[in-house]
Amino acid sequence: MDLNLAGRHALVCGASEGIGRAAAHELALLGASVTLLARRAEVLADVAAALPCTAHAQQHDSIAVDVADAAALQAKVGGLAAERPVHILVNNTGGPPGGRAIEAGPDDYLAAFQRHLLANQVLTQLTVPGMREARWGRIVNVVSTSVKEPIANLGVSNTVRGAVASWAKTLSRELGADGITVNNVLPGYTRTQRLEQILRDRVQATGKSEDAVTATMLATVPVGRFAEAGEIAAAIAFLASPAAAYISGVSLAVDGGRMQSI
Ligand SMILES: NC(=O)c1ccc[n+]([C@@H]2O[C@H](COP(=O)([O-])OP(=O)(O)OC[C@H]3O[C@@H](n4cnc5c(N)ncnc54)[C@H](OP(=O)(O)O)[C@@H]3O)[C@@H](O)[C@H]2O)c1
Incomplete structure (x- = not known):
């Protein structure tokens, strides 16, 4: 099975800790050069310094930016993509606060759409030209099992996750001919x-x-x-690999069997 990512450049969001950090580690182990993105510059620098190098000319870096700030994303990630095309984009950020859908205000919904759907869209528009040029690209979105089975007391999260899943499915159909796959990983309870x-x-x-x-x-x-974060990261890395070239438009639950739907 071809899991080799040598020569590929991955942009991993929400990478200062948790699932994003674990995904960055797995992608680096497979040979990718990784750029980490999150808000805390010092933490990111430490995480980047600790990433493994297993391939020739592999180099890791980081960008400190809030994904809710579309203009800053445009400037910083636009600059990165112009310098070093991104072949693998992992869309990921912190989850929205809990609470019932009926009690959430318009601002709660707007904030969640900004951080999840709109940030993903900005990042995708900035990186797809490089993927198209390479005739090879991978977009992996870290979402939630609530895409398929809404979770009680996560009303805003359930809503925006559904939108992200529909967006991703649509994109997978638009970008397949360019050699770009688009998939979602749905983590279950992860430490x-x-x-x-x-x-x-x-x-x-x-x-x-x-x-x-x-x-x-x-x-x-x-x-x-x-789950351990590394177990979710393994699924992300597989979907990013050459071996997963024929998998696109799926939402893969990594939840220890928790979801009841087929
Ligand atoms: N853990 C679970 O059980 C579980 C289950 C289902 C779904 N999920 C979903 O999976 C995703 C990742 O979860 P996780 O458990 O790894 O979360 P986490 O441990 O809280 O990590 C979130 C990451 O996102 C970054 N981040 C947060 N807000 C940001 C912003 N506005 N701009 C840029 N970066 C931001 C954080 O770094 P900075 O603070 O440095 O910015 C951090 O690196 C979330 O959407 C979560 O809801 C998690």
């Missing part, structure tokens, strides 16, 4: 900051202990544990 936040929110909402909340969540996961 990161985001999961800790979800646990805290549920403790607060239910008044139950963290152990009790954890047990309730794990009871829904057939494999009986939370």
Whole structure:
């Protein structure tokens, strides 16, 4: 199976920690040069310095920018793409706050659409010309299982995830002829900051202990544990590899079997 990414340049968003950082590590192990993107410059510099180099002329770098700032994204990522074409784009950022859909205000929805859908669109428009030129590209969006089964008390998140999945499916049909695949990875419960936040929110909402909340969540996961970030990253790296050239337009759940739909 061809997993070799030597000579490819990956832009991995939300890469200062969690799933994004783990994805950057996996892509670097496969030989890609990786540019990390998130808001905290110092953390990114440390993560970039720790990434492995396994291929000739592999180099890692980072860009500190808030994906909600479309003008800054245009300037910084536009500059990067003009200098070093991006072949692999991992669209990823922090998840929206919890809460019921009925209680969220217009600003909550707008903020989530800005950070998820619109940022993805800006990043994709900036990087697709380089992929087209190479006749090879991979766009992998980190979304959520809520694309298929909405999750209670994540009303804004459920809404924007559905939009991202429809956007991605549409793009996969538009870009396939250019050798560009577009896929979504849907993480289940994964041990990161985001999961800790979800646990805290549920403790607060239910008044139950963290152990009790954890047990309730794990009871829904057939494999009986939370995922490690590296397990989600492995799926991202596979979809980014040459071996996955014929996979496009899919939403791949990596959730330990939690989703009930087929
Ligand atoms: N963990 C789970 O159980 C789980 C389950 C389903 C879906 N997901 C989804 O998967 C995605 C990644 O989750 P995760 O658990 O890896 O999250 P995480 O640990 O909270 O990491 C989020 C990353 O995004 C960056 N980020 C946040 N806001 C940003 C912004 N405005 N601009 C640029 N970068 C930003 C953060 O870095 P900076 O703070 O440095 O900017 C960080 O690197 C999220 O959408 C999450 O909702 C997670």
